[in-house]
Amino acid sequence: MLMPVLSGQVRAWLQSLREARRAGLDGAEIDALAYTPDGVSASRLVLFGSRAEPRRRGGNLDVLTVTNARAFDTSKPVANRIFSRCEEKIDVIVLPERTPTAEQHAFVESTETVEVA
Helix, strand or coil: CCCCCCHHHHHHHHHHHHHCCCCCCCHHHHHHHHHCCCCCCCCEEEEEHHHHCCCCCCCCEEEEEEECCCHHHHHHHHHHHHHHHCCCCEEEEEEECCCCCHHHHHHHHHCCEEECC
């Protein structure tokens, strides 16, 4: 389970990443991502893809969650929580916390990521 994180702390973290040009997010997307960790059973919530690479423009929100819950039980609530705050295209990838495959581990290691919570 994610450590209890105040959405204000997540919002401040994402805002600082945006200002440092480490995350390509607007205000609505920051609010949506700050709202997402509440009630999500995951040990990590990570932004990846074009939004984690601010030199790239546009694209959807790619969110990686690491959890031992069933993938569908995690991906749908995460996508719904984000979409309820900003109507962006969203891809949610769920990886197991304890037993990732070699391919899953290689994917995470080869992808530029930004920790959300």
